[in-house]
Amino acid sequence: MTKAEIAAVFEEIADLLDLKGENPFRVRAYRNAARIVDGLAEDLDRVIAENRLTAIKGIGEDLASKIIELHTTGRLKFHEELRASMPAGLLEMLRVPGFGPKRAKVVYEKLGVDSLEKLEAACRAGRVAALPGFGEKSQQNILKGIELARQFSSRHHLHKARAVADPIVEALRAHPGVIRCSVAGSLRRCRETIGDVDFLVSAKPADAAAIIEEFTRQPGILTVTARGETKASVVLRGGLQADLRVVRDDQFAFALNYFTGSKEHNIAMRARALRLKNWSLNEYGFSPAEEKEKSAKELGSIVPCRTEEEIYRALGLDYIPPELREDMGELAAAEAGQLPRLVELKDLRGTFHNHTRWSDGLESIEAMAQAALDLGLEYIGIADHSASERQANGLDAKRVRQQAEEVRRLNEKFAREDFRIFFGTECDILADGALDFDDETLALFDYVVASVHQGFSQDAAKMTKRICRALEHPLVTMLGHPTGRLLLEREPYAVDLEAVIETAAKHHKIIELNAHPYRLDLDWRWWKRARDKGVRCAINPDAHSIPDLQFLALGVGIARKGWLTKRDVVNCLSAREVEQLFHGIRTRKAR
Ligand code: DGT
Ligand code: CA
Ligand code: CA
Ligand code: ZN
DSSP, X not given: OOHHHHHHXXXXXXXXXXXXXXXXXXXXXXXXXXHHHHTOOSOHHHHHHTTOGGGSTTOOHHHHHHHHHHHHHSOOHHHHHHHHTSOHHHHHHTTSTTOOHHHHHHHHHHHOOOSHHXXXXXXXXXXXXXXXXXXXXXXXXXXXXXXXXXXXHTXXXXXXXXXXXXXXXXXXXXXXXXXXXXXXXXXXXXXXXXSEEEEEEEOOGGGHHHHHXXXXXXXXXXXXXEEOSSEEEEEETTSOEEEEEEEOGGGHHHHHHHHHOOHHHHHHHHHHHHHHHSEEEETTEEEETXXXXXXXHHHOOSSOXXXXXXXXXXXXXXXXXXXXXXXXXXXXXXXXXXXXXXXXXXXXXXXXXXXXXXXXXXXXXXXXXXXXXXXXXXXXXXXXXXXTOGGXXXXXXXXXXXXXXXXXXXXXXXXXXXXXXXXXXXXXXXXXSOBSSOHHHHTTSSEEEEEOOSOTTSOHHHHHHHHHHHHHSTTOOEEOXXXXXXXXXXXXXXXXXXXXXXXXXXTTOEEEXXXXXXXXXXXXXXXXXXXXXXXXXXXXXXXXXXXXGGHHHHHHHHXXXXXXXXXGBGGGSOHHHHHHHHHHHHTTOOO
């Protein structure tokens, strides 16, 4: 099991113990352990081999042996027994947003409710509202939450889908019968959430059976739900479904294009083929439109295409990168030769908005900076929480000054490596749009990320005013996670993004693309519009640990979906240019 999977097991153990009403310290120990394992920068194999697990703060003998059991066998007896001792529906109920183990315990004990269905029925009958500590309003919220949980349960976060899909693609590529292999579908288009994973392989027909056999034997696969001569469907670890299709190599480009989608993009492509050439286009190739019966499947494509580039060229189009295939103007731009040259991960020279032990991060400033340097970056921005974020150990004005001193000292050291730490803050935007620090304190930072963390229930007019007021403050550099959404968990707060973008543009403020896989906020659908207004983007991992810095890659994928180029993304500037930009924003001279 990977670190993330072990962390998920520990989270579930904590939930189960909580449901049982166990000692809160024991519950917290597992939640902590989940956080620590997930945030561990080092290779787990190595830490185990060198017998160093118990040297990690928060991991004792007992947890260490559980980590080893999970990592080596993929299961944990303690976890399985705990699971078996409780109705399975209880855990399912915890997927309802805002409905935690404490509340689940109450409805279970008082009403015998032990599944999502029973919870819904009890709410509809008004029995939940009558429980002590619940009431009419929370009953309504639970009903809304059940609906969301149902809607969400069929989709999965992007990073989880990537983590299970990547090793399978590698294993397939290593198979001798496989000629070419790729993921397709929403995962290739880098959508923010994934319904199912689509794998595509090309091979000689005689090799298909062996490839399908190899696929279904992968360790990431839980069950095989369908198996045919050229297809298989499976359930991956974590509950994701996946399909594999095996095609001949001369069909590969057409199949890849078809199964990458989106469906809307495919429809536009087919319409263009018909209109321009009187060809029909499908997953097997081009064929004359009138030859419905003898399709490309039997006769082969009338224009053979080895690559997707050739398919687009055959239709008079520049190559359209998968991220743009959403039928949002990409065909027209490709026809006119006006597709943007999309930003790439290697263009990024630094990142902003990262947390350290000074607030709720796991590592020291130095360790985060070293990790960024190891990734090949030239600078990192540290932006810990401000005082109002008490549960996140937010900094007050006094600690800000101490932190500034530490950053200064570290910068002397890192200057020798041509690396720089920018000293920032993630400053709360208070309910009325005022900032959480006074101007004198704000002026100590190189830059200020302003974010909303509380008071999400304001109406759109209030929230918009609140955020715009913060953006108008001369010492604010960028807006953090603009909608506060948590993908598959919490809807965005009500806000008029048009007005927010307008205000950011007017004051030359940057908007963050928060690259944390639960956020991916500002949403890709808005970026083209923001860029056209002249708003620049900062791709920020919102890292709380060293591995979190990898989220940058997800952020780049979303930026690409938003049509952004190197010029639109401030992470592509040198440290020197960033310094000038931040200064320019402050002095209102930025352009
Ligand atoms: P997902 O799985 O919901 O995250 O989204 P996709 O885009 O991966 O959708 P999926 O797995 O149902 O299908 C993969 C691709 O296959 C899809 O992007 C386009 C193509 N496709 C599927 N059904 C249709 C269809 O009815 N018409 C056309 N033109 N293409 C389709
Ligand atoms: Ca899919
Ligand atoms: Ca599919
Ligand atoms: Zn935040």
